[in-house]
Amino acid sequence: MTNSMPLLEARRVFKGFFGNPVLKGVDIALEPGRVHALLGENGAGKSTLINLLSGALQPDEGDVVVDGHPVSRFSPAAAREAGIAVVQQELSLAAELSIAENIGLGASPRRFGLIDYGKLATSVAEVCERVGLTEPLDMPVGDLPLGRRQMVEIAKALYRKPRVLILDEPTSSLSAHEAGILADLIRKLRDEGIALLYISHRLNEVQALCSHVTILKDGVVTADQPLAGVDNEGLVRLMVGRDAGDLFPPRLEGATGAELINLKKFSAGLARDIDFHASAGEIVGIGGLVGQGQEDFLLGLYGAIPASAETSEISGDRGPFKSVETANAAGLAYIPADRKHEGLVLPHSIASNLLLPSLGRLTKHGLRDRAAERDLVADLARRLTIRGDVDRAVQALSGGNQQKVALAKWLPLEPSVLLLNDPTRGVDIETKREIYLMLQSFAREGKLVILLSSDTPELVHLCDRVAVFREGRVVATLAQSEISEEAIVGAAMGVSTKGAAA
Amino acid sequence: MNAVKAALRNPPLLTFVLVALVWLVAGLTLRGFGAYGHLRYLLELSAVIGIVAAGQTLVILMGGIDLSVGAVITVTAILLPLISPDFDPTGGIGIVLTLAIASGIGFINGAGAAYLKVPPIIMTLAMATFLQGMLVIVAGGSAVSVTNATVIWLGQARPFGIPAGVLLWIAVSIVMLLIIHRMPAGARFLALGANPLAARLSGVSVTRNTLLLFTLSGFFAGLAGILILGMNRQGYVGIGDPYLLTSIAAVVLGGTSILGGRGTYAGTIPGAILLVTTTALITVVNASPGWRSIMFGALILGLLLISGREARR
Numbered sequence: 001m002t003n004s005m006p007l008l009e010a011r012r013v014f015k016g017f018f019g020n021p022v023l024k025g026v027d028i029a030l031e032p033g034r035v036h037a038l039l040g041e042n043g044a045g046k047s048t049l050i051n052l053l054s055g056a057l058q059p060d061e062g063d064v065v066v067d068g069h070p071v072s073r074f075s076p077a078a079a080r081e082a083g084i085a086v087v088q089q090e091l092s093l094a095a096e097l098s099i100a101e102n103i104g105l106g107a108s109p110r111r112f113g114l115i116d117y118g119k120l121a122t123s124v125a126e127v128c129e130r131v132g133l134t135e136p137l138d139m140p141v142g143d144l145p146l147g148r149r150q151m152v153e154i155a156k157a158l159y160r161k162p163r164v165l166i167l168d169e170p171t172s173s174l175s176a177h178e179a180g181i182l183a184d185l186i187r188k189l190r191d192e193g194i195a196l197l198y199i200s201h202r203l204n205e206v207q208a209l210c211s212h213v214t215i216l217k218d219g220v221v222t223a224d225q226p227l228a229g230v231d232n233e234g235l236v237r238l239m240v241g242r243d244a245g246d247l248f249p250p251r252l253e254g255a256t257g258a259e260l261i262n263l264k265k266f267s268a269g270l271a272r273d274i275d276f277h278a279s280a281g282e283i284v285g286i287g288g289l290v291g292q293g294q295e296d297f298l299l300g301l302y303g304a305i306p307a308s309a310e311t312s313e314i315s316g317d318r319g320p321f322k323s324v325e326t327a328n329a330a331g332l333a334y335i336p337a338d339r340k341h342e343g344l345v346l347p348h349s350i351a352s353n354l355l356l357p358s359l360g361r362l363t364k365h366g367l368r369d370r371a372a373e374r375d376l377v378a379d380l381a382r383r384l385t386i387r388g389d390v391d392r393a394v395q396a397l398s399g400g401n402q403q404k405v406a407l408a409k410w411l412p413l414e415p416s417v418l419l420l421n422d423p424t425r426g427v428d429i430e431t432k433r434e435i436y437l438m439l440q441s442f443a444r445e446g447k448l449v450i451l452l453s454s455d456t457p458e459l460v461h462l463c464d465r466v467a468v469f470r471e472g473r474v475v476a477t478l479a480q481s482e483i484s485e486e487a488i489v490g491a492a493m494g495v496s497t498k499g500a501a502a
Numbered sequence: 503m504n505a506v507k508a509a510l511r512n513p514p515l516l517t518f519v520l521v522a523l524v525w526l527v528a529g530l531t532l533r534g535f536g537a538y539g540h541l542r543y544l545l546e547l548s549a550v551i552g553i554v555a556a557g558q559t560l561v562i563l564m565g566g567i568d569l570s571v572g573a574v575i576t577v578t579a580i581l582l583p584l585i586s587p588d589f590d591p592t593g594g595i596g597i598v599l600t601l602a603i604a605s606g607i608g609f610i611n612g613a614g615a616a617y618l619k620v621p622p623i624i625m626t627l628a629m630a631t632f633l634q635g636m637l638v639i640v641a642g643g644s645a646v647s648v649t650n651a652t653v654i655w656l657g658q659a660r661p662f663g664i665p666a667g668v669l670l671w672i673a674v675s676i677v678m679l680l681i682i683h684r685m686p687a688g689a690r691f692l693a694l695g696a697n698p699l700a701a702r703l704s705g706v707s708v709t710r711n712t713l714l715l716f717t718l719s720g721f722f723a724g725l726a727g728i729l730i731l732g733m734n735r736q737g738y739v740g741i742g743d744p745y746l747l748t749s750i751a752a753v754v755l756g757g758t759s760i761l762g763g764r765g766t767y768a769g770t771i772p773g774a775i776l777l778v779t780t781t782a783l784i785t786v787v788n789a790s791p792g793w794r795s796i797m798f799g800a801l802i803l804g805l806l807l808i809s810g811r812e813a814r815r
Contacts, residue, residue, distance in 0.1 A: 304703060328705040336703055345697045347763060356693055356704045359686035367684045409704065 005068055006031050007195045008053060008084060008164045013062035015048050022048045024219040025062070030164055030195040035186060037206045037227065038199045039239055040216035046199055047089075049216070050166055053197070054086045055079035083163035087153050087170055089199075089426065095142030099133065100124045102141050103156045127155045130188075132181040145291030146173040154182065158189075165189060166197040171205060172425055175289035176456065176489045183209055201429070202455070203232045215239055236429060247429065248461035249437055252444060256281045256464075260417055260448045261301070261314050268300020268307035268320070269293065272472040278450065278465075280416070283443050285463030285483075286452040288492040293472035294452050295337070298419045301450075302334040303327040315417055328357065331416035335406055335423055337452075339399075343406035346395040350386065351377045353394045353405050358412040380408045385434070400431030407438070417448045424455060436462060456485045468492050513757020514769035521772045524779055532786060542665060544778050546733070549671035552774040553726040554745045555752040556678050557608070557719030559770045562753050563682070564715055565695040565762025566622035570611060571723040571749055573630040573637075574604050575742025578727030580637055582653065583646045583737060593650030601724045607633070608720020612713040622716075630746075637739050645738035648731050657732020667729050674722070678767040691715065696763025751802055752777050777802075 006029035015023040023045045030036055030053075040046050051057040052064060055074040063070040066082045093102050100120055101108075109119040124137055131151050141149055150173050157165060167186075171179045186209055190196060200206055206213070207227065215223040215238045223238045236247070257280030266274040270293035278284045286294045300307030301314060303321030312320055314330065321327040327334075336342035344353050354377050355362070362372045377390050384404045386397075394405055403423060410418070420439070424432045439449050439462060453459050459466050466483050468476040468491040476491035529536030554571050561568045578600050586596025607629065614625040648654065659666045682688035690711055693701040702708050726745065731737050754760055755776055756769025780801050784794050 302703075323707065324702060324705050325707055334703060336700075341697070342699050342703055345693050345700050345763070347696050348693065352689060352693070355689070356701065356706065359689050363686060367680065368686060368689070 004032055006065075007067060008082075009063075009065035010049065010052060010059070011063045011065055011070075013049075013052055013059040013064070015045075015052060015057065015060050022219050023052070023059075026216065026219070026221055027224065028053075028197075028214050028221075030197055031212075032163070032193045032195045033190055034212055035190050035196045035198055035210045037210035037213040038197055038216065039203075039206065039213060039235060044216040044239075045219040046216055047168070050086060050168055050197075050199070053079075053166060054084055080160065083161070084166070085157035085160050085162035085164070086166040087150075087157045087168060089168040089172065093141045093149055093152060093156075096140060098138045098140055099128070099135060099144075099152055099155075100137040102152055103127060103159050105156070107160055124155075124159065127159045130158065131155045131185060132178070147175050147178050147290040150174055151178060151182075154185075162194065164195045164197070166199075168199045169201065169426060170198075171200060171202060173290060173454070175291075175454070175492075177289060177493060179205070201426070203235055204457075206235070207232065239429065247433060247436075248457070249433070249440060251461070252440055257446050259313075260316075263309055263312045263314075265310035266297075266300065266307065266312055266320070267309070269296025269305050270472045271297040271300060271469070274474055276467065276474065278448050280446045280448050281443055282464045283439060283449040283451060283462055285459035285466035286450065286469065287456065287459050287466050287488045288469035288475075290454055292469040292492075294469045295421060297469070298334060298421055298450065298452055301327070302332055302419055304334070328413065328415075331414075332419065333357075333410035333413060333415035333417070334419040335410070335421060337422040337425060339402050339406045340395075344394050344402060347393055349391045350381075350394050350397070350405055351390040354380050354390070354409045357409050361412070376412055380411060383411070384408045398428070400427045403427050403431065403435070407435070415447065417450070418442055419450050419452075421452045422454055423451070424453070424458065456488050459483070459488060460485055514766060514772065517756055517769055517772040517776060521776050521779065524776070524783075528779070528783060532783075535782075535786075542668075544775070544782060545668050546665045548775045548778045549665070549667040550726050550730055550733075551745065551748050551752050551777060552671050552771060553674050553729065554723055554749040555770045555774055556674050556767065557722035558749040559678070559753050559756075559758060559765070559767050560681070560691060560715050561622065561719050562750075562758055562760060563695050563762055563765055564691045564711065565698070566615065566712075566715070567750065567760075568608075568611065568626045568716065568719045568723075569623060569746060570607065570626040570630040570633065571719065571726075572742040572744075572746035573633040574607055574720055574723035575727035575730060575745055576637060576737075576739060577607070577633055577742075578604050578724045579731040579734075579737030579741050580641045580646055580739070582650060582728060582731060583648045584640075586650045591651060593652040596650050597652055597728060600728065601721060604724020604727065605717050605721040608717040608723070609713060611720065612716030615716065616709040616712040626716075634739070641737075641739060643739065645736045647736050653728055653732040654735070655732070656729055657735070667733065670725070670729060674725070675767065675771055682767055687711070687714065692763055694762075695759075748774075748777055755802075 009029045011027055012025045013023055014021065014025060026049060028049065038046055048057065052059050055076045055078055058074065064074045065071070071078065103124045104120045109116040109123065121137060128137065131154050133151050133155060135144065135148065141152055144152065150170065154170060170182060174182065186196060198206065198210055210227055213223060213225060213227045214221060217239060259277060259279045262277045264275055266276065272293070274297060286297065288294055296305060299305045300320060303323050303326055307320035309320055312318065314321065315332065317330045321330065340346060355373055358376070362369050362376065381390055386401055386404055394402060397405065407423065423435055427435070439451065442449050451463060460483050463483065464480050466478045466488060467474045468478065468488055470492055478487055534540055554575065558568055558571060581603060582596055582600045585599055586593055590596065611626050611629055614620045615622045656666050656670065661669065690701070690706045693706055694708065694711055698708060727742060730741060734741065752773035753770050756765070756773035758765025758769055781798065784797050789797070
């Protein structure tokens, strides 16, 4: 099977934007019945390569080859015609339309020029079953949690019966359970003879699913080989071009300080009756499947959504905060998961984003103190190694650097409690390490770090304690000695009774 | 070449250049256009629009819009003569009271938008309709003449040969540029306009800033109303109507994004002058009022295509 002719190839493709070369002579060949991994740090050129393979962009030099024939003008329409489907990292669904309508969008069965909803429903139901979508098909996509929307996106790609399926970080917003369904599905598609390209930052998934790997580094292929016999460290070395050592820094043993958070029966949004306490110097993990009330718990603590509690003490303050400003004043800071929509003002400059929370503090006679602002921005950029002109729009930065800006802007306020919502989602390995080290140094300085993460190894390796959410409640609080991937995933899925709620 | 490109990317500058060009060409071709008295008159009219558009600029920067400015102008122009007490020869009390009422109307607009979550376009439109009804009841159809000394001075005096209204506009411009570019509040308005959710999660109070913005918009509309009253010497129902659309057009002509989050009052200033100049040129053309309106609308569209269009996002 593996020696058959590739369905889709890129041969020595070059692509540059505004004079910056992004791809410098890249080859890749997708063969039927094989799951091909594409790895590389953010900015290595993965997205550009996908765009070339799916016809969204034209190569400056080199060819895209379908079934052995070079295609001169490859377009998205031609790609669809050739049976190439892409599941994008950024979701491309219409929130107001139903699941069925989204899946059928642009390819709906017609009758007399009108959409044949009956036929659509039957054909869509079939695809949904394959990906494990059990929600009613007429439900608006906007009502679904992020992870389920991702499954709709995958179903949409499958509906078009592709011969080549490109998956760009498909699991970044999926729960462990959904990721499992997707893995089974990928194996099934592989056995049916579909050529798959799988892009992920999660190396364990890649190891489990893929048989061949192409690694990009700065627009050049550094490896194109079977995966067998290469371990995770080997992959990381090929991506960063040097020995990266362990992804996670060694755990720190520090004394915990005064209790900063103590909640009894705290409720906010989906989160119900949470008993929770945490002290200075701790890193407390929040785990569970995606969308079980973890995010609402953080937002409730932060005063961003209404919250109630039987008794509560947060940073020496009684009662849940009524607004974000009071939470900020009490020393809380929140770093959202969706940095593009919640964390940053994308069209504004790096400098204005960094200054936003501290605007009121840097004033002289009521006017902004430009010199002090400049110093602060320069200092933050240096501490977080954000290179280049700080007057550029923040949307020009890579995902990892955007996340650094979203984090750095809080440092001048010297928060005592940091609430982080999936801070490493879609972030390259180098930046991940920097973020991990930063979280540890916060804890060492006597701050409390609350880390919500969908990446279970992160919780295992960084946290002193992990609270696992399921259906809005804390179903388990794991002490450090009890933390393991199995224990977290088990509690999240309700298969374990170990570690009763504390 | 690079300087031209830079100018094209800088809407305030581009609008200034456009004004200069129009003045130059009109001054050379039309007799009387370039006379000092005529240019001074154009600036006087621009001052009114510029002051109304000050509040409008702030509201639009935050992604809102204030459709009640015309009604607020009418309210101040009619109310001021009625509430200025006779025992105050300077007229200062009447002005302070009127400005307080105008700001109060703005505050109510802000409260509706912030607390009741009524979209600003609906809230301010409802407010405008409400105020117009009130005026008909209070003032009836008759015009009221102003005797307030300060207001008349503001509308008629020319210290050092410069109209007092233009001096007032210069003061307003300085305050506006300080608010937007040198005060924390300005940066917050822009952040709220570009991404309200991210701004809120960064500790920027949506409620407080919305109240502040609409109050300021009411205040500036009130200020403009007083100036118009001084220039006209009479207040009547409908006096403020022409200023609603012109205030929005001046803001957009100056390159401020109608979607919020990007722009500056430095663009609104030439925007207002350009608008007034265009109107004056159309008046010169011998055409019926209907045709003049059509030409004015078409010209605004044309100008927007040149200068104030949305930058690619």
